[in-house]
Structures are given as C-alpha cells and as structure tokens.
Amino acid sequence: MGQNITLRCTSCKNAISLSVGQGLNDNRLDRVLTYFTDNNREIIKNELNKHGGNVNWSFSRMIASCRINHNLRSLPTFHISDETDRIIVAQCDCGGEHDIFDPEGLELGTVKINCPKCGQQMRYIRNGFWD
Numbered sequence: 001m002g003q004n005i006t007l008r009c010t011s012c013k014n015a016i017s018l019s020v021g022q023g024l025n026d027n028r029l030d031r032v033l034t035y036f037t038d039n040n041r042e043i044i045k046n047e048l049n050k051h052g053g054n055v056n057w058s059f060s061r062m063i064a065s066c067r068i069n070h071n072l073r074s075l076p077t078f079h080i081s082d083e084t085d086r087i088i089v090a091q092c093d094c095g096g097e098h099d100i101f102d103p104e105g106l107e108l109g110t111v112k113i114n115c116p117k118c119g120q121q122m123r124y125i126r127n128g129f130w131d
C-alpha cells in the first residue's frame, strides 16, 4: 500500500504533495517496467539478465530531489537485492542526478529533507493511503 504525503516547510510554508510507496500490482515486473523510460528499462533488464532472472527485486516510488534544480518529486525506483544492492533511478528531466529519500525514514525521523525554496527543514504529514 502506498502513502499520500505532504512535505511542508517549517519556515516559508512551501508545501508539496506526493504519492509514494508501492501499489497492489507493483510486484509485477511487466507492469513495473512501464513506469520507466526506455533507457532505464534497458538497464533494469540487463541487471536482471545478469542473474538469469533469479534475483529478488522490489519497486517503490521514493521521494527524489534533483541535485541541479532541487525539485522534489515522487520517482519510480527499482531495487535489485543482490550482493551490491543496487537502486536504479531515473535522471531528472533537466539531466541532473537525483538524491533519493526513503519515505519510511522520513516517518521515523531518521531522514530529513530541506525546503527547495528556503533550505529550512520540511515537515512530513501523512494524508492517507492508496492501492
């Protein structure tokens, strides 16, 4: 079950609403692959082929922050649970790499996100769940 969350800045009141986590059908590879660009799909397929398809994987929409334009968004991520534990993440439209934040860590308070507008800490509010 995924979560609908809001990140609200403690200083400037900037607020961003995001849907994160995974839905009921997000354990199906054919479905999950449709969330990625051609380029990322190729990377994922190559990774799976390396293991002959015998590797645990999981999918999640995580909170992502672009390192160039600092936009916050919900981003599809593909996690391959092999010895290197890779997470495959799309680039931002601007070409920047994303920093990824685990929504669970945010809820637990172990992850902090700063406001893209003023740099102060953002507060996490859970609004509900989605399937």
Ligand SMILES: [Zn+2]
Pocket (backbone or CB within 6 Å): 009, 010, 011, 012, 013, 014, 115, 116, 117, 118, 119, 120
């Ligand atoms: Zn702010």
Ligand SMILES: [Zn+2]
Pocket (backbone or CB within 6 Å): 066, 067, 068, 069, 070, 071, 092, 093, 094, 095, 096
């Ligand atoms: Zn960007």
